[in-house]
Amino acid sequence: MLAGQRHQLILRVLQSGGYATLAGLSGQLGASVATVRRDLVKLEKDGLLTRVYGGAVLGERERRPSFAEAADVQVSEKGAIAAGAAALIEDGQSIILDAGTTVCQLARHLHGRRLTVVTNNLAVYEELAQDEGIALMLLGGMVIRECHSLDGFMAEDNLRQVHADWLFMGAAGVRSGGQVMDATVAEVPARRAMIAASDKVGLLADASKFPGTGMAKVCDPEDLHVVVTNPRSDSATCTALEEAGVKVVQTAPGAVKT
Incomplete structure (x- = not known):
């Protein structure tokens, strides 16, 4: 083995x-x-x-909300964040979309674009499967039902064979120093493999993720290129991200601010 x-x-x-x-x-x-x-x-x-x-x-674990439960929270804020992220993508680019409800909303903004999308997010696959303008690659792995995603060493192996212009990922929490946290340690290796396979990394995180939850570190702020969030996000954490060289894009429903 x-x-x-x-x-x-x-x-x-x-x-x-x-x-x-x-x-x-x-x-x-x-x-x-x-x-x-x-x-x-x-x-x-x-x-x-x-x-x-x-x-x-492992550290003490909290009950993790299901994908459906998470999708019903902060819907308008997530939609604005997704629109802000979509504006960063150029036609012809390749992007990795990880598991998460905000990332799924981003997929809804990609219809009609000429893109290559690599994902382990089953909701993203379902959203884009019929869009013939998008070349779609679904990563292999174990089905994680509560996250509506695929994960594990098979996903990591697949990611070693690809290269993308962008990765857009979610998070369970963003610590005061800008560290990105995940609630489930078993998902961290695949997320790190996504980071390694991408030229640029975008984090999609609404204000509730500052500091949010999470016991396992996915990456440091230096691994990020942009964080798309909303204006209510913790200002001190946003400042720490900017000091680490990360562009912070703040969006609100009906508007995108930078």
């Missing part, structure tokens, strides 16, 4: 139970305790888990 596959399975085990022992992981993975220990060191370095005596743990 490849290291990336082991890492994904370790994160799935921890996501299910919150804690796992070295011996237990070794048995489930069919790998030596020494190999699993090295895997845990790597995953802890990446901020995806915490090693404890004899094993590893």
Whole structure:
């Protein structure tokens, strides 16, 4: 089993139970305790888990809203953010769209454009599947039903074969220093692979995501090129982002401000 596959399975085990022992992981993975220990060191370095005596743990988890529940929140704000993001895209470009309801709204603004869209977001696929002007690539992976997305090492492998002009992603939270956080550690590796596959990274985050939630860091502000948000977002965090060289675009329903 490849290291990336082991890492994904370790994160799935921890996501299910919150804690796992070295011996237990070794048995489930069919790998030596020494190999699993090295895997845990790597995953802890990446901020995806915490090693404890004899094993590893995840932090305390909160109930994550379903995709449908999240889609019904901040609808007008998300629509304005999506429109602001769509204005950054030029015809002929290739873009990666990750999982998330604001990203799905962005897809609705892309009809009639000549683009290549790469996505693990099943709602984005459903939105764009009949638009013949858009070349559409659906990443492989495990179906994450609550997120309406595909994820895991297969998605990561697919992303190593592509290159995009833009990545547009959502977040569970944006910390005061501009760090982008995710609520589910198992989704972080694929998001990092999306960042690596893209020339520019755009974060779509409404004011409720400042600071929002999230226990696992996806990236630092230096990895971002633009953040599209709304005027109520935390001003100190926006300033920190701008000081890190990130363009902050603030939008409101019916208007786009920069």
